[in-house]
Amino acid sequence: MSKDDTAAAIWAEEVQGLKFLLETAEQRIKRLEFLLKSAEVAAESHLQARLRAEEALQQLTRTQTQAELKLQVDQLREQLHCCGQLALDVDPQQVSLREGDYGWSPAYHQVQNLQRLYRGALRGRGDDRVESQRAAAAALFEATPEEFGEAAVAAEAVSGEKLG
Numbered sequence: 001m002s003k004d005d006t007a008a009a010i011w012a013e014e015v016q017g018l019k020f021l022l023e024t025a026e027q028r029i030k031r032l033e034f035l036l037k038s039a040e041v042a043a044e045s046h047l048q049a050r051l052r053a054e055e056a057l058q059q060l061t062r063t064q065t066q067a068e069l070k071l072q073v074d075q076l077r078e079q080l081h082c083c084g085q086l087a088l089d090v091d092p093q094q095v096s097l098r099e100g101d102y103g104w105s106p107a108y109h110q111v112q113n114l115q116r117l118y119r120g121a122l123r124g125r126g127d128d129r130v131e132s133q134r135a136a137a138a139a140l141f142e143a144t145p146e147e148f149g150e151a152a153v154a155a156e157a158v159s160g161e162k163l164g
Contacts, residue, residue, distance in 0.1 A: 079105040086111045 082103035097104040 075102060078103045079108060083108050083111050086115060 082097060083105065086108065097108060099109070
């Protein structure tokens with residue numbers, strides 16, 4: 001074999017080796033492209049799952065908020081019921097609440113004060129006294145929360161009872 005033939009054989013082997021490396025590199029590139037595509041699909045799937053989880057959490061928060069609001073509505077109904085019972089002159093011992101009780105409210109407290117004034121007026125401490133108590137009761141009834149304190153002081157002075 002001549003020198004040229006030997007060099008040609010060596011180059012042919014080198015070319016074969018390079019072709020093999022090229023094919024291997026192309027296979028690896030295809031595999032990496034497949035893995036990349038799989039990762040993109042997995043990431044998209046993960047993103048969709050996360051969005052569904054966030055939506056479920058928001059729904060749960062809305063449901064919890066609705067449940068809390070329902071509880072508040074139930075308590076307000078109970079407070080209104082207690083105020084109504086007291087205002088309708090139901091036995092005060094039957095509807096006796098303290099601040100912090102479930103049916104107690106500032107309005108309930110005001111109705112209690114009005115009841116005290118009303119009962120004082122009914123006891124008949126004199127016509128002028130009854131009229132002044134009625135006026136004080138009317139002032140309390142129409143008072144805003146800020147004015148209530150001033151009206152209560154006036155009512156206490158008239159009735160001789162401590163309201164608050």
